Amino acid sequence: GITPKLVAKEGAEVKAGDTLFYSKSDARILFPSPVSGIVKEVIRGARRKVLAVKIAADATQSYKDFGTKNADEMLAEEVKDHLLASGCWPFVKQRPYDVVANPNQAPKAIFISAHASAPLAADLAYTLAGKEAELQAAITAVSKLTEGLVHVSVGANSSSPLANLKGIAVHKVSGPHPSGNVGTQIAHIDPINKGEVVWVLAPQDLLVIGELLLTGKLNLTRTVALTGSQFSAPQYVTAVSGAAIADVTANNLKDDNTRIISGNVLSGKEVKMAEFLGYYDNQITAIPEGDDYEFFGWNKPIFNKISTSRALTFSWLSPNKKYDLNTNTNGEHRAFVVTGSYEEVFPLDIYPMQLLKAFMYKDLDEMEALGGYEVAPEDFALTEFVCVSKQPHQKIIREGLDLMREELG
Structure with a gap:
């Protein structure tokens, strides 16, 4: 939901946290550089639309100092101004419309889903472990932006670091995907009516806000899960938001015939090696490209494919069988x-x-x-x-x- 207006020109030196561009509709919504370095290239598409800003990162990172803040003592307007000035506001998304939140509206509640039910999703109990101080600082700050509750959903059997924080309403979630989708949780806890707004934050983005408040630095480093059958070694890696896919997946992909997805297989975005990790993503999935075609494949019984109906396949005979799914x-x-x-x-x-x-x-x-x-x-x-x-x-x-x-x- 953003039309970018560029601030940083090619050749400019930037620190991590310096503004690269802002929203045309609201100049307060800033998008910061995730790294310090030199702006190498601004890639534009049709009608000079900004598609990407490429930055050659410094070996040693230098950060813009936003100053440390005590979340307990901040007022709602101070929290909002600090998130806008530091470039953290785009982490706050709104329902309806699933876009970056409008800072002029007041939400009736804030929702955070700490139960990742999507296929092969990163285990939030692992990626957030030991970060309770940052999470608490972020929760304390964002809770001032609403007069309603901050709803946090955690897995019924998980040891989530978010479960024991102060100032939240905790909900235990279980069951198959999409139980972890924040939309499902909103519908069951506090549905949206016409004219109402709900704000949504992701747990890994709360870490960034918490660290900003405690240290004054905008640190967009996150733990990313490399998942899918085309990775030689599925694993967790540390990467900066916006990192090149080629760097994050280096020496780990099996062959060329691979679909790389920033995010999970169901709702992620297809990316090429030269592209980058999505702004809200903490998962990269690689699965086989399904560009092979079977002769009369529709006309014979099939034993090695999954089907939700009983049409032509016999996958319902072995419900616990695992499949190496491709994109076909x-x-x-x-x-x-x-x-x-x-x-x-x-x-x-x-x-x-x-x-x-x-x-x-x-x-x-x-x-x-x-x-x-x-x-x-x-x-x-x-x-x-x-x-x-x-x-x-x-x-x-x-x-x-x-x-x-x-x-x-």
């Missing part, structure tokens, strides 16, 4: 058919098929009435996975939400 959709894009399969995997009390169709033909009244304010693209990741019509559900939802935001505000 096993079918082509075709018209929507009513199968009832979406409702089986969709977590919200909404009609997914009807909402998708309303988003496709851009009927704003229906989009509102069917629950458009409550959804984000990631909520439709599983319906896209089981879709027999091979429709791009998340793309449809993203485009529809952008239209709603534009037209309805």
Whole structure:
């Protein structure tokens, strides 16, 4: 939801925390450099749209000093101003629309999901271990931005470092994905009605805010999980937000025929080796590229593929079998058919098929009435996975939400 206006020019020296660009719609929303170094290149696309800013990082990092703060003594406006000035505001996302939060609105509650249920997701109990002081400082600060509660969801059986913090309402979550999606938790705990706003933060972003308050430095280093069958050694690595994929995955990928995804397989973004780790991601997934085609593959019984229905495959005979899934959709894009399969995997009390169709033909009244304010693209990741019509559900939802935001505000 951001149109960038560039501040840093090519050849400029920057420190970690210096502003690279800001939002055209609100000049207070700054995006900082994750490293110190020299701006090597600004890559632009059609109509001079800024696509990327490349920075050659220094061997020894130098940080812009934002000053240490005591979260207990800060007022709500001071917290907001500090997050805006330091470039941490983009970590605060809002529902409806799933975009960077509007600082002029007050949220009725803040939600943090510390239960990662997505496929092969990084274990937050491991990546956040020993960081209780930073997490508490961040929670204390952001809790002043709302008159409502700060809802933190943790795994029912996990030893999450967030579970014992002060100033939060803790919820125990269990069950299969998408139980860890923050949209699912909002729907069950405090659903969004028209005119209401909820803010969302991710646990690894809370660490950045907490460290900023305690040390005065903007440290965008995070623990990243390298997952998927195409990694020779799946492991945790330390990387800076925006790091080149080629550096993070160096000497670890099996062969060329690989799809690299920044994020998880269901809702992540496909990236090339020359591209970078996503701003909100702490996972890189590598799976085989499914560009092989079977002769008469649709016309014979199949024993080595997974299927949510019983059509042609026998995966239901061995429900605990594990599969090395690739990117092949096993079918082509075709018209929507009513199968009832979406409702089986969709977590919200909404009609997914009807909402998708309303988003496709851009009927704003229906989009509102069917629950458009409550959804984000990631909520439709599983319906896209089981879709027999091979429709791009998340793309449809993203485009529809952008239209709603534009037209309805």
